[in-house]
Amino acid sequence: MNPVLSLRGISKSFPGVKALQGVQLDLFAGQVTALIGENGAGKSTIVKVLTGIYQPDAGTITIDSTPIRFATAQDAARAGVTAIHQETVLFDELSVAENIWLGHAPRTRFGLIDRRAMRDGAKRLLTSIGATLDPDLRLGDLGIASKHLVAIARALSTDARVVILDEPTAALSHKEIHELYDLVETLKAQGKAILFISHKFDEVFRIADRYTVFRDGQFVGEGAMADATEGQLVQMMVGRSVDQIFPPRSHNIGDPVLTVAGYSHPTEFADINFTLHKGEILGFYGLVGAGRSEVMQALFGITKPSKGAVRIDGQVRVIRSTHEAIAAGIVYVPEDRGRQGAIRGLPIFQNVTLPSLTRTSRSGFLRLAEEFRLSRDYTQRLDLRASALDQELGLLSGGNQQKVVIAKWLATKPRVIILDEPTKGIDIGSKAAVHDFMAELAAEGLAVIMVSSEIPEVLGMSDRVIVMREGRIIDEVTGSRMTPETLVRAAAGIAEAA
């Protein structure tokens, strides 16, 4: 059987990153192909290539053995490729039918929108995927699962032959996931070629016919699902770790600093217990949405936990705001640097001193000389590249902005520093600077928590790794168990190999 869609030798680079290096992928009519890989393996990039959002630097795309180029997203839609994303953009204020047809609504002879054709078409599409929704309902009145069905109907409204499901179950409940499985079966029966992207092995084994594995932007292997075992797939995903050099660590671990007991939140996490020691780097690994950031933001006073206790140096501390967290010696370097970390419109030095103003000022009045001194001390330790300390932060590169954000927190002289995906989206050079600095901090006796989804980073930097899954701590990995396989299995919920 010939594939409907076939990719060969696809490469795509971004400054400093080779996202895809000569990968291949085949999709067949009436079959589900699972694309498997760790974070950063190139899954999202390939979806963007397939939907015409990125143009590959090299390689060919063929549909029915005819080479084709997707210059724009419209080209890809016309060729019959459609994607349903993790978070599809829909409009709450429009009706179900309007959402389905937005941008390509059927027209009457006079060029006006043909409402009747729209409603009938919407009904037909919804029925074809087994949904009984009224096309006139306002989308905002529907639940998340129904919205998902609308998103799928919208994707099919372009007469797609290739359907990409990008982590479709991430936001769904157990029951809704089963309905989605039924839907995938329906699409298969209609002869669609389906690309299914998921982190969850149970799903993959349940609905996929074939698999393709990527690792670090490279094609690793493919085959029939029936011939594969979990162990094989994990092995292919992880491979040998990439050649990345991590700084030497002192491993000089002292007394407990932070103790968290029975920490719970109504929806995000439950029964979190751990202890963090002086001089330690504690890694938190898990899939996106496992609740790691939520735990950290509760510790930092952004969200309110429902129960549990936090002790610092044995003293119970109640943290209701970021202000109290900083006073208690806990700081958090957020993952979303642009929104939560950096104040781009303010100069570098004002960013650095913002949480430390009580120390640099006298009776509430600013002392600029003190501010310059403090910000120079810390930015220089992080090897910041900038032309002046009063330069606007927004003018620096992402890596240098991240150094300023980290400097800002260190300047508060914390006891505990939490770094959430500290090297996400920054260049290799800045990455190494951040890693070196983390090792230095731990050696100086700071207690460090690092939330990271990059396995080499977690293993290379941490003394211990806590793995979270669905809001709970699943495993604590130390010593010889600190291998990529253990982390991947724990995070995905697969039993450890005997």
Add this chain to the structure above:
Amino acid sequence: MTAPANRLIPDRLQSPLTRALRSWEAVLVIVAIAVFVTNAFASPYFLNAWNLSDATFNFTEKAMIAFAMAMLIIAGEIDLSVASIIALVSTAMGLAIQAGAGVPLLVLIGLTSGLLCGAVNGFLVAGMGLPSIVVTIGTMSLFRGISFIVLGDQAFTGYPDGFDYFGQGYVWWVFSFELALFAVMAVVFWALLHRTNFGRAVYAIGNNATAAQFSGIRVARVRFILFLLTGLTSGIAAICLTSRLGSTRPSIATGFELEVVTMVVLGGVSILGGSGSILGVVLAAFIMGMVTFGFGLLNVPGIVMSIFLGLLLIGVIAVPRLLRGK
């Protein structure tokens, strides 16, 4: 790149003088001089100390509010109820004289009722998280509405002796009490915005409120205090204006809020928040006052003045953007 690994990063890219010469405030100084010279040539009565002194009453009361409004707008909020606060405060003082209050008590009532109005706005915005533009449009109607209910088509008059000093008194020679108060408040607000931790928090919130919160800034508290300040300055302006007019009508200070916002924006405060200075507001106040006064001397009708001020506002905002080629 051969730079050493730990080279020294200088504090400043430009000297403070270069920075000052390139600033928006420098443009405003030029505009102010141009308006001054034009006026001096256009009317023989312009260059007269007492005439100029009279002219300052065109802006002093509004500018007092504009200082607090500038800080509020820099923080990304707005208060459109300030003119209605003046009406309510003035009414409160009018009720107090009916009850026989003396001057010190009148001033106290003026200040506290202004603060209370600010607290209402602040609670709704900072405490309940409602958008300030909606809240203050609401309280704009509410505060003046109360004033109308109390007064109907009546007016309070008969303010006691001594109360007239705030709006009509002179500190020394041609310098009125209002002008002196304006100068003192300019210095106080300059220090508050540009020289204190509180002022820094205001800029941080206006640039990125989420990141400010993540940096330990108590965002809601800062916002609440800013509304207290616009309430308080509106109370001060109400005392001055009531004293100057010698009476309270519910229509007092109608339309002040837009002139205050115009002054702030003309002064270079970004309407989107995050940037601006008190010096800019001071200069904008002088420019608006002189334009109004100069046109008055030439017997230009009020509506033409509004047209000119509107064009001036759009012009000073648009021209720099056009020059930058955007």
